[in-house]
Amino acid sequence: MSEAGSLRIAGCHYPAGSAAGQAAELHVSADGALRLEPGGRALGHWRGLRVPERLGRAPRVLGLGDGGGFETGDNAAVDACERRFRGRVAGGRLHALEGRWTIAWLALAGLGFSIFAGFVWGIPALAARVAPWLPASVVVGSSEETLASLDRHVLRPSRLPAARCEALEATRARLAARAGLSGGRLECRRGGAFGANAFALPSGLVVITDEFVELGGDDDELAGVLAHEVAHVEYRHGLRQALQGSLLTLGAALLTGDLANAGSFIAHLPVVLAGLHYSRDFExxxxxRGAALMRAEGRDPRALARALARLEGAARQKERPAAPAWLSDHPDTQERIARIEALAR
Ligand SMILES: [Zn+2]
Structure with missing residues (x-):
């Protein structure tokens, strides 16, 4: 709509003190002089206009020098005149800000995805990387603390003959050495609510309950269970799972702004360790690995499968109601038995 550098801006003219507008055009000459059409009334220079900040595509009412107003949706023309006669950057602050909302929403969507990806992939990966770097004192300390807590609340002193527990410890030590692990020990306990159970803490401390030993499995079966637990220690499964839990707690605290509670996340570590519900992949x-350790020891790698079958059989009998504990931490027993048998072939 320009002729020789002049502009015509279509809109609606509101005379001073009148709410009734009429269609009009604002003619802007090449040097910025204004004329209202129809009528041809001179309205001074562009620089005499009050031009509100642009808000997206919303029409603006330009304040005329005579107290009237000129409403137009031709923001491009208004911006061009502002640039030409007042040296303003197109749009102005608010428009630029509104433009940034698009970027802000995109950034927010990106952040949402990052957080999701972080939870799903990043945290397990981070936990796996951090786990080897945790100081031994922290690993041993939190493991001992967990056992002490379990001793206070769930476990009771073992009633097994001392020689039986010592023999199991000797088996564990051989398997751990085979896995290249130093430290660690076996503790026998009466399981109480844990029933027939065996679990490893990150320091290499393995606990087996009297109830498990009393299921009647032979030495190879118990060795298979210990090999499985030693493998959890070797792969730092407990530590990684605990770190994942802690990082999730910390992440959730950061997201919700509940930082006051985030500080205690490391304090929850022993509690998380006691949970010890391993993922299927870890199992x-x-x-x-347990089967491989058994084979390397010259023992039957299928012994763990037999122990699992024995546990499951015991779990079905009402007279051993506590038996499912180890199974509940180790789901899909039949699938696992089949896999171990296949590995051992
Ligand atoms: Zn396990």
Whole structure:
């Protein structure tokens, strides 16, 4: 709509003190002089206009020098005149800000995805990387603290003959050495609510309950269970799971702004360790590695499968109601038995 550098801006003219507008055009000459059409009334220079900040595509009412107003949706023309006669950057602050909302929403969507990806992939990966760097004092300390807490609340002193527990410890020590692990020990306990159970803490401390030993499995079966637990220690499964839990707690605290509670996340570590519900992947790894350790020891790698079958059989009998404990931490027993048998072939 320009002729020789002049501009015509279509809109609606509101005379001073009148709410009734009429269609009009604002003619802007090449040097910025204004004329209202129809009528041809001179309205001074562009620089005499009050031009509100642009808000997206919303029409603006330009304040005329005579107290009237000129409403137009031709923001491009208004911005061009502002640039030409007042040296303003197109749009102005608010428009630029509004433009940034698009970027802000995109950034927010990106952040949302990052957080999701972080939870799903990043935290397990981070936990796996951090786990080897945790100081031994922290690993041993939190493991001992966990056992002490379990001793206070759930476990009771073992009633097994001392020689039986010592023999199991000797087996564990051989398997751990085979896995290249130093430290660690076996503790026998009456399981109480834990029933027939065996679990490893990150320091290499393995606990087996009297109830498990009393299920009647032979030495190879118990060795298979210990090999499985040693594998959990070797792969740092407990530590990684605990770190994942802590990082999730910390992440959730950061997201919700509940930082006051985030400080205590490390304090929850022993509690998380006591949870010890391994992921299915961790169980498969421990089964496979346990079978390999058994084979390396010259023992039957299928012994763990037999122990699992025995546990499951016991779990079905009402007279051993506590038996499912180890199974509940080790789901899909039949699938695991089949996998171990296949590995051992
Ligand atoms: Zn396990």
């Amino acid at each position: 498969r790894e421990a089964d496979a």
